Amino acid sequence: MTPIPAPSFDSKVCSPADLTARIAQLPRPLVFTNGVFDILHRGHASYLDQARQLGASLVVGVNSDASVKMLGKGADRPINSEADRQALLAALASVDLVTLFTEQTPVQLIEQVRPDIYVKGGDYEIDTLPEAHLVKTWGGKTVAIPFLYERSTSTLLGKIRS
Numbered sequence: 001m002t003p004i005p006a007p008s009f010d011s012k013v014c015s016p017a018d019l020t021a022r023i024a025q026l027p028r029p030l031v032f033t034n035g036v037f038d039i040l041h042r043g044h045a046s047y048l049d050q051a052r053q054l055g056a057s058l059v060v061g062v063n064s065d066a067s068v069k070m071l072g073k074g075a076d077r078p079i080n081s082e083a084d085r086q087a088l089l090a091a092l093a094s095v096d097l098v099t100l101f102t103e104q105t106p107v108q109l110i111e112q113v114r115p116d117i118y119v120k121g122g123d124y125e126i127d128t129l130p131e132a133h134l135v136k137t138w139g140g141k142t143v144a145i146p147f148l149y150e151r152s153t154s155t156l157l158g159k160i161r162s
């Protein structure tokens, strides 16, 4: 019987220990974004596709379950575990590498990755983000991608619960 291979996207999920070596293999300009990505929706898929088009590779930093708890999104969040959230992002063609961060902000991770372009959604005031100031220190830039389709995890959860 032909053995069934493991999902090929699993290899896009990178442990913090392997991160520096994996980043070195990615083509530049390298785009980085971060977030919770709890219940993946169309807004996320479009956002990540547009982010990828800004450069030659896209790395996504995902909040660990413990770090989501620090963000005040609700006691029951995240709905999906960090392993599941990483796997779904890795399954997207636009995403080249996914890794986890455990702090309240991705600043330490960004220092390690040193992206050429930092991306966040239009729901953020880009100029006020510490991440934007950080990437500027090595000549990187920050781009805001417009919030689309009025989709969010919180809205979906509201619909499910009502």
Ligand SMILES: Nc1ncnc2c1ncn2[C@@H]1O[C@H](COP(=O)(O)OP(=O)(O)OP(=O)(O)O)[C@@H](O)[C@H]1O
Pocket (backbone or CB within 6 Å): 033, 034, 035, 036, 037, 038, 042, 043, 044, 047, 073, 119, 120, 121, 122, 123, 124, 145, 146, 147, 148, 149, 150, 151, 152, 153, 154, 155
């Ligand atoms: N509809 C959307 N259009 C464009 N970008 C989006 C959209 N929803 C989320 N993003 C971006 O995706 C990233 C991850 O967002 P996040 O996981 O907070 O999504 P969310 O669905 O708004 O979640 P929540 O409702 O829990 O805040 C962020 O950078 C955010 O700006």
Ligand SMILES: O=P(O)(O)O[C@@H]1O[C@H]([C@H](O)CO)[C@@H](O)[C@H](O)[C@@H]1O
Pocket (backbone or CB within 6 Å): 034, 035, 036, 037, 063, 067, 071, 103, 104, 105, 106, 129, 130, 131
């Ligand atoms: O999915 P979210 O809530 O958009 O992701 C958060 O983004 C924060 C942002 O980078 C603030 O500057 C970050 O601090 C937080 O850890 C989440 O990733």
